[in-house]
Amino acid sequence: MSAPLVIRNLAPVLSGETLLPTFTRYNRLESRPRTDNFSRALRAEIRDALWMICKQWQMGEFLGDDAGTPVAAKVHIKGQQIAKYKPNGNDTEAFDLETPLEGTVERRLIPFQAGELQLALDLRLQMGRRWLKMIPAGAADEFKNTYSIVAPDPPVTDVPLICAHLEAWQQFKAVAGRMMDGARLYFHLKENPANLASDGVAGLTPSQKAAADTAGPLFVEWFEKLYLMPGKAKGDAWLPERLEYQFACGVPDGLGGEKVLTAEEYYQDRIDWFSFDWDKGQQTLGDAPGAASDLPLEKKYVTQSFIPAPVRFNGMPDTRWWAFEDGKTNFGDIKPGTTDLAKLLLIEFGLVYANDWFLLPYTVPVGSALNIEGLAVTNTFGERFWVEPAGRGSDEAWQRWAMFALNIKGTADEPADLTLLVLPTVPKIQESSPLEEVAFIRDEMANMVWGIETVVPMAHGWSREGNIAAAELDAYLRAALPEPPRFEAKASFRYNIMTTVPENWIPFVPEHVPNDNRQIQLRRAAMPRYPFDLNSDFKRVRPRTTLLREGLDTNKPYYIHEEEVPRAGMRVAELYQRTRWKNGKVFVWLGISKNTGRGEGHSGLAFDQIVPAS
Secondary structure (H helix, E strand, C coil): CCCCCCCCCHHHHHHCCCCCCCCCCCCCCCCCCCCCCCCCHHHCCCCCHHHHHHHHHHCCHHHCCCCCCEEEEEEEEEEEECCEEEECCCCCEECCCCCCHHHHHHCCCCCCEECCEECCHHHHHHHHHHHHHHCCHHHHHHHHHHCECCCCCCCCCCCHHHHCCHHHHHHHHHHCCCCECHHHHHHHHHHCCCCCCCCCCCCCCHHHHHHHHHHHHHHHHHHHHHCECCCCCCCCCEECCCCEEEEEEEEECCCCCEEEEEEEEECCCCCCHHHCEEECCCCCCCCCCCCCCCCCHHHHEEEEEECCEECCCCCCCCCCCCCCCCCCCCHHHCCCCCCCHHHHHHHHHHHCCHHHCEECCCCCCCCEEEEEEEEEEEECCCCEEEECCCCCCECCCCCCCCCCCEEEECCCCCECECCEEECCCCCCCEECCCCEEEEEEEECCCCEEEEEEEEEECCCCCEEEHHHHHHHHHHHHHHCCCCCCCCCCCCCEEEEEECCCCCCEEEEEEEECCCCCCCEEEEECCCECCCCCCCCCCCECCCCCCCCCCCCCCCCCCEEEHHHCCCCCEEEEEEEEEEECCCCCEEEEEEEEEEECCCCCCCCCCEEEEEECC
């Protein structure tokens, strides 16, 4: 074994003046555990307390102020239930918590009649079958004769809107004299509460008459449970001149007054807090029979205690030493742009302040308007804090931001309204295919707006494309006209008074608003059925949809505000909607939806043309 190398003078070696040969060989590097117990190694023991203090100083942990964790909390809430509902231009009624608000607002009367034409034959037959099951079998023929269905038979009882369409005419012929029109009986019973089902029905025995009179109210109740419709006195919330719903709700303020919440532009198929504004210009909606004026004191103010729970979400960074995230959400993979403020806020919330949020669950009664008066929080240091709602201040303060807060209408520089509005709405509604649909387009060449009936209701209850139904009706009517006299043209050109448009194109012409020389509104007009019919009683083309027949049956004009039809146009459809409510009950109603159109159009309408004679 060689003698060990001993360096007597270290300075020349360090300065490089003296060189020493060295030989280093590594055959294998491996650890040599002193024991097979790993429990101590997994403890991650910290020997140097000063190092930990320095790391805390480096990470800014000494800058924390009142950083105690909440251990107990009490919330004080003031709440009221919505008490009144008022559809546009109709009487105020008690708010119905047992019906979805969408159904209460959107419901419309089912169109059984359009002028002199009877519609919804399928529904009339359904009602008739139901009635015949509710009465003795021996009385069926008497009711079929009294409430019979008559089939048009040209030319004796010619009804063009039925006879022009083969399917509708065949359906009427198939059930005429065999089935009963249940809708006529329903209207008879609803016309006057004193009306009896046996009125006007001949040949009934006393027992049959008594059974029919008993079944009458049950028949009305069955139909109104099957289809949700507004009563005659209540009316609906649809505003035809605005092509949208308008309604208001009243909430007691707890001081003997009332807070009026108005929804002036609802057409989005979903009602929520953003649909309402607090209208301080209205003090009350008026009296409503059955509406609660105020809640008892024990229900008006609620104080509830909680144990705060930390907010948890998928992918949340875990603050424990040996805990790992589930990896379902990768915040590190988010690549926001310089203008993606929402993404940056989400990342900051998830990665920086995730463990600073706590959850206090509170069950809010449906149909309520709540105000959080404050929150008392106790932390681990025994300190108690009174926390007031965020977003307070002036409603017009530009730096104020709040979620789920109501706007204040009609006032300036008012304190912000922090009411939490929880409405009796449903998350999902099933919709049928449109019963009728109208596309409003602007025609700059003709300087008017057209209401194109793209889907029209047929007499037998089904719907048809508007252009096909118009072509069938035009062909049927032209076939009945006498053949025009023939003449031989003496020139190579002729004068054309005007061109024609399909019958499902209903014109709306601009007209000045009364007492205003600048503002324009759109008035429903009518096209002549045939340009060559110049008689004083020439036939006008009338709309077939209830959306465009507004006021037509009562000889009233129909106006639409000019700004409601933008350049992109508008599509308005009437369809059946169905949903299931909280108690499992199913609601079906007929409502209207509105969507943006597909741009401008051109009808080809022109006047005073010189065209080739051939």
